[in-house]
Amino acid sequence: MTEFLSWHLDTIHIITTLVIFIFTFVFITTEALPNAIAAMIGAFLLVAFHIVNQEEAIDAVDFETIGLLSGMMMTVAVMRKSGLFEYIAIKSIKLTGGSPWRILVVLSIVTAVLSAFLDNVTTVLIVVPLTFAVADTMKINPMPMLISEILFSNIGGAATLIGDPPNIMIGGATNLDFMDFIQNNTPVVLVVSVVTFVLLRLIYHKKLSGMVADKEKIQAFDEKRAIQNKRFFYTTLVIFLIIIALFITHHLHKIDLATLAIGGGFTMMMVTKQDPEEILKEVEWATLFFFIGLFIIIGGLEKTGIISFLADKMVEVTHGETEPAAQLVLWMSALSTTFINSIPYTATMISVIKEMTINANQSIEPIWWALSLGACLGGNGTLIGAAANIIVAGFTQKTPYPIKFKEYFKIGFPLMLVSIVITSLYLYVRYF
Amino acid sequence: MILTVTLNPAIDKILILNGFEIHKLHRLDSREMSMTVPGGKGVNIALNLKILGDDTIATGFAGGHEGHLLCDSLRQNGITTSFIFTEGSTRTNTSILDVQHETLTEINDFGQEIPEDDLVFLLESYERLLNRVDLVVLAGSLPKGVIEDVYRQMIIMAQGHGIKVILHAAPKYIDPLIDSGPFLINPDMRSYHQFMGRPLDGIDAFLQAGREIIAYQKETEFVIFTHRIENVVAVTRKQSYILRPRDLKIINMLGYADAYLAGFIHAYLQNLPTADVLKYASAAGLTNIEVLYKEIRNPEQITANLERIDVEEVS
Amino acid sequence: MIKVRDYIYKDILSVNENSDLRRVIITMKRHRVCAIPVVNQLGEYVGCISEQDILNASVPQYMKSMYNTSFMADIDHIIGHLHDLLEEKAIKFTDSGYPTVTPNDSMSYAADLLFRSKKTALPVLEGKMLIGLLTRIEILTVSLNGNKLS
Numbered sequence: 001m002t003e004f005l006s007w008h009l010d011t012i013h014i015i016t017t018l019v020i021f022i023f024t025f026v027f028i029t030t031e032a033l034p035n036a037i038a039a040m041i042g043a044f045l046l047v048a049f050h051i052v053n054q055e056e057a058i059d060a061v062d063f064e065t066i067g068l069l070s071g072m073m074m075t076v077a078v079m080r081k082s083g084l085f086e087y088i089a090i091k092s093i094k095l096t097g098g099s100p101w102r103i104l105v106v107l108s109i110v111t112a113v114l115s116a117f118l119d120n121v122t123t124v125l126i127v128v129p130l131t132f133a134v135a136d137t138m139k140i141n142p143m144p145m146l147i148s149e150i151l152f153s154n155i156g157g158a159a160t161l162i163g164d165p166p167n168i169m170i171g172g173a174t175n176l177d178f179m180d181f182i183q184n185n186t187p188v189v190l191v192v193s194v195v196t197f198v199l200l201r202l203i204y205h206k207k208l209s210g211m212v213a214d215k216e217k218i219q220a221f222d223e224k225r226a227i228q229n230k231r232f233f234y235t236t237l238v239i240f241l242i243i244i245a246l247f248i249t250h251h252l253h254k255i256d257l258a259t260l261a262i263g264g265g266f267t268m269m270m271v272t273k274q275d276p277e278e279i280l281k282e283v284e285w286a287t288l289f290f291f292i293g294l295f296i297i298i299g300g301l302e303k304t305g306i307i308s309f310l311a312d313k314m315v316e317v318t319h320g321e322t323e324p325a326a327q328l329v330l331w332m333s334a335l336s337t338t339f340i341n342s343i344p345y346t347a348t349m350i351s352v353i354k355e356m357t358i359n360a361n362q363s364i365e366p367i368w369w370a371l372s373l374g375a376c377l378g379g380n381g382t383l384i385g386a387a388a389n390i391i392v393a394g395f396t397q398k399t400p401y402p403i404k405f406k407e408y409f410k411i412g413f414p415l416m417l418v419s420i421v422i423t424s425l426y427l428y429v430r431y432f
Numbered sequence: 433m434i435l436t437v438t439l440n441p442a443i444d445k446i447l448i449l450n451g452f453e454i455h456k457l458h459r460l461d462s463r464e465m466s467m468t469v470p471g472g473k474g475v476n477i478a479l480n481l482k483i484l485g486d487d488t489i490a491t492g493f494a495g496g497h498e499g500h501l502l503c504d505s506l507r508q509n510g511i512t513t514s515f516i517f518t519e520g521s522t523r524t525n526t527s528i529l530d531v532q533h534e535t536l537t538e539i540n541d542f543g544q545e546i547p548e549d550d551l552v553f554l555l556e557s558y559e560r561l562l563n564r565v566d567l568v569v570l571a572g573s574l575p576k577g578v579i580e581d582v583y584r585q586m587i588i589m590a591q592g593h594g595i596k597v598i599l600h601a602a603p604k605y606i607d608p609l610i611d612s613g614p615f616l617i618n619p620d621m622r623s624y625h626q627f628m629g630r631p632l633d634g635i636d637a638f639l640q641a642g643r644e645i646i647a648y649q650k651e652t653e654f655v656i657f658t659h660r661i662e663n664v665v666a667v668t669r670k671q672s673y674i675l676r677p678r679d680l681k682i683i684n685m686l687g688y689a690d691a692y693l694a695g696f697i698h699a700y701l702q703n704l705p706t707a708d709v710l711k712y713a714s715a716a717g718l719t720n721i722e723v724l725y726k727e728i729r730n731p732e733q734i735t736a737n738l739e740r741i742d743v744e745e746v747s
Numbered sequence: 748m749i750k751v752r753d754y755i756y757k758d759i760l761s762v763n764e765n766s767d768l769r770r771v772i773i774t775m776k777r778h779r780v781c782a783i784p785v786v787n788q789l790g791e792y793v794g795c796i797s798e799q800d801i802l803n804a805s806v807p808q809y810m811k812s813m814y815n816t817s818f819m820a821d822i823d824h825i826i827g828h829l830h831d832l833l834e835e836k837a838i839k840f841t842d843s844g845y846p847t848v849t850p851n852d853s854m855s856y857a858a859d860l861l862f863r864s865k866k867t868a869l870p871v872l873e874g875k876m877l878i879g880l881l882t883r884i885e886i887l888t889v890s891l892n893g894n895k896l897s
Binding site for chain 2: 761
């Protein structure tokens with residue numbers, strides 16, 4: 001009798017969990033509810049229905065991810081005030097002498113590098129207004145630059161562990177550390193960047209050389225004034241470099257990244273005498289709760305065995321071989337994250353991959369890289385592929401140059417496919 | 433609520449002296465006075481109306497510091513202002529009243545030139561103000577740059593809202609407008625004795641002219657000649673009146689007609705019978721003329737002065 | 748209770764919602780007011796434009812998104828942008844939610860309203876009819892023991 005009941009209970013749990021998961025996913029994708037609310041209510045329901053208990057829920061939340069995210073948010077909040085990023089961007093722009101193509105390249109590189117170390121949204125919030133300012137001053141159309149910036153925010157973000165949420169989550173779930181990401185992702189990111197530039201040049205060559213630009217006006221930008229307080233500027237820069245150095249040397253000191261990030265953030269606040277209340281207001285609590293809610297829901301999927309089921313299916317399809325699995329994961333991730341939010345997707349996939357039983361003599365690592373690169377680069381496919389894309393598009397809506405879905409798709413999707421092809425080849429050559 | 437339109441207002445600098453001589457330096461002593469007050473026919477009428485207790489909005493053109501002085505002063509007297517400010521300054525009119533020799537010397541400046549956009553802006557504003565007033569007074573000269581047609585436009589706009597228009601200006605401004613049928617016509621003939629294309633003086637001539645206008649125009653109900661104070665001639669649709677003040681003591685003639693019209697409006701809005709309205713108007717004028725100031729300072733005196741006005745009715 | 752009624756700045760000059768911005772700025776400058784009421788064809792109050800509202804519209808959106816714009820100090824963006832807006836209609840810049848008072852409101856209420864909204868003058872309305880403005884300095888002078896300064 002109890003067996004019968006428990007079987008029924010299990011089924012009910014499974015169905016309930018699936019329903020909650022699907023609803024949450026739909027709400028997030030259609031933006032019917034704000035992300036944090038959808039995820040947390042979903043999580044709450046899972047616990048309320050006793051599918052997971054509170055302890056298990058808390059266990060499911062990956063502190064490494066949450067800690068790293070919040071620590072970096074705090075650190076960046078302080079650094080933004082110094083004008084460091086604007087300084088870098090403006091200085092670089094002035095060095096180009098004002099030719100539109102060069103400006104596109106420079107701003108894209110700045111976007112990529114910043115994306116690699118900061119989150120993509122903050123990066124575009126810094127670079128996009130500057131792009132408009134440059135375009136307004138030189139009286140040129142900023143569209144090519146903006147589209148390139150979207151592409152490189154996602155490309156750059158793929159390069160490091162801290163560059164994009166999928167990487168942070170993978171780092172938290174596995175023992176891959178900062179240097180591992182650099183060694184595996186950065187090379188392909190560089191190749192993809194070069195190819196993307198070449199293709200962009202082909203696409204925009206006519207448009208850009210046809211632009212009559214008021215080049216000297218750029219020189220009137222005074223980057224030194226972006227720095228209001230030299231001491232503050234250097235202090236934040238130094239502390240940031242120390243934090244990155246500590247990330248890189250993780251294998252030596254073994255301090256986890258989340259601890260480093262949070263510690264670094266508060267140290268920065270202390271040394272620069274910032275009011276913690278002010279800085280903590282800049283932390284995106286909604287985003288953090290979004291992650292927390294998702295982790296709990298995934299925990300529910302794990303506990304009810306749904307994840308195992310999916311994992312087994314994937315192993316079946318790929319016969320337990322890493323290579324096809326990696327390629328499958330790569331393409332699936334890229335095409336999925338083009339349309340849906342990469343965070344819930346990655347959270348789910350991480351659980352699935354962990355459960356995949358691979359043939360003994362093969363490493364599961366390439367599959368992680370496939371997930372990482374696919375989820376990050378896939379964001380380039382459409383305007384809704386990543387939060388940063390939406391923000392850039394939003395900025396343009398009220399200007400004479402609004403970026404529309406179709407327009408971006410014609411450029412973003414093909415370029416994304418190219419980048420995945422390159423990645424696919426890379427994975428093959430490097431690992432197989 | 434009454435709207436007064438003064439397109440060419442002024443700052444009146446009024447000097448009251450005991451003996452004025454040309455080509456001489458005068459230093460005012462304690463018995464003498466100097467006043468800097470807002471001026472212009474419509475402005476004066478507004479000031480008088482407010483003293484009599486009627487709410488008024490004053491509009492027109494103004495400019496520069498003088499313009500602000502004009503408007504500040506009006507507001508201080510409780511009048512709501514809505515002047516359009518233009519380039520240049522509101523003109524200054526100088527009046528020298530010689531108490532000893534009983535002479536009044538006036539030197540009037542000509543005022544700013546008004547660009548077309550500002551006139552358009554004024555007419556827009558005027559049209560909107562018509563929605564909230566019951567009576568309009570168009571008074572005074574037209575400034576440079578303003579097309580002569582403007583009073584006609586304003587009369588027609590007001591009539592479109594069913595609002596009565598009182599017109600008080602020099603004959604040259606009124607002549608072309610007679611056919612537009614303002615409710616009340618009061619030509620200012622103190623310095624120019626020609627009206628309707630011919631010289632006009634004397635009671636009979638005034639009566640004649642008034643009757644012609646009324647016969648010609650269905651909407652005009654009053655034609656009043658006020659500049660010969662001893663015999664004010666008022667022609668109405670039904671009959672004519674001659675009003676004479678007894679024991680007239682002229683102290684300061686400045687602002688007589690403006691006080692008269694304010695009195696007229698005040699009494700008319702109380703729906704008094706015509707003869708009483710005209711009597712009240714004359715009493716108001718009388719009260720004004722027997723005091724140094726150009727506006728009525730002692731409104732209680734008007735009722736007392738009513739009995740000093742003789743009214744003669746003419747068919 | 749001290750009421751707004753006794754402190755109204757009785758000038759009702761307004762601009763039509765279809766007037767251009769050039770006319771709005773000229774009027775505000777010549778009239779020496781920092782906010783001008785906007786009315787429709789019937790003379791009914793529809794909102795107010797303050798100097799700040801015009802400035803707000805002149806600053807390009809991207810400058811508002813930046814944390815610090817001093818690196819752009821030597822470039823004429825704001826004035827240039829404003830110059831491009833001069834032909835636009837007043838209604839575009841009108842704040843229809845601009846706070847207003849009635850003659851019966853207390854001066855203290857008006858003071859609080861001005862403080863919170865950070866405006867410098869409030870239109871005084873009776874129904875939809877504008878009857879004047881209440882300026883910030885007037886509210887401050889109320890404290891001078893009722894001695895009305897000119």
